[in-house]
Amino acid sequence: MAALWSRDRLQDFRARVRGCLVGGAIGDALGAGIEFLSLAEIREQHGSDGVTGYVTAYHRHGAITDDTQMTLFTVEGLIRAHVRRDTGAWHPPTDLHGAYLRWKATQSEWGPDERKDEGWLVREEWLYSSRAPGSACLRGLEDESVMGTLERPKNPDSKGCGAVMRSAPFGLLVGWRPELVFQLAVECAVLTHGHPTGYLAAGAFAVIVHAVMQGAPLEEGVRIALELVKSRPEHAETAHAIEAASAAVRAGVPSAERVEALGQGWTAEEALSIGLYCALVAPDMRTGLLLAVNHGGDSDSTGSICGNLLGAMHGDTVLPADLVAELEGRGAILQLADDFAMEMTQGTTLHGPEAGETCWTRRYPPT
Known part of the structure; x- marks a missing residue:
């Protein structure tokens, strides 16, 4: 890939990867302290504008939740899938299953x-903290020997947002065709969420990220995602939620009440709809993120989705510095983002079938 890209394009790619991952983590952290409050309670506790920055969650400011944790392990799983290809094996859902375990x-x-021989990410002590993980994610991974598949998905009745909120990294695979990004996100969603709405929303989100990562307007990503979603059975809920987000843009001035008309974000389609709407109407990163979290519902997930989108659209230079500075795990998130960018653009110089063990394969073991 690197040989085909100019220096400017390589730098742009890295900036967008950083923006997507750090932006999503910021949105997650902004919503972490209010996700179980109603809009009235948020305004009562934080003023008529709601939260305007980080509030205490998990005993600190800038704390991330399971949304960011799982997103980071999604990135790690994708890197390790590419490293494992040196062994002749290529089945990314298997690598993502291992990452989620x-x-x-x-x-x-x-x-x-x-966890000494399992790569660097799982050795990060700050990640060893339970941050209200989704029950479907935990249930789907209980039987470690059995992976969910499209034919036999885990939790076939679950359409919670636990798959969609972790799926932005699939959209970072800019060398892939949109339909393959969609398919991979779907196949990895059913590892824990088997309801069609749960996995189609994940696929749609990945495809929208994929489009904006390459400089397309957000509306173009929505169009591509809708086409792919509507090509699948049982797509009505997901398609309606995406169309509702677009319709809300035309309905008037953005407000918390307009966000709440799209739902609360606990289910996959509602989380996608809210995060997408807030990204579509956002005049800037901070305003979009605050709109995405100040509602009664799953504020961290909707904030994360909005942040992933805005960061992928604009890159890391638009991220509010004060929010970046106080973000939990910032160094590790940036390191993982840069490692992903290196693997996708310069992987052949980091490892290969004949290279044996390298510092890179110790960081991302091909097992």
């Missing part, structure tokens, strides 16, 4: 001492 370990184990 490593995430699950951080939700129950006290620390990383027993």
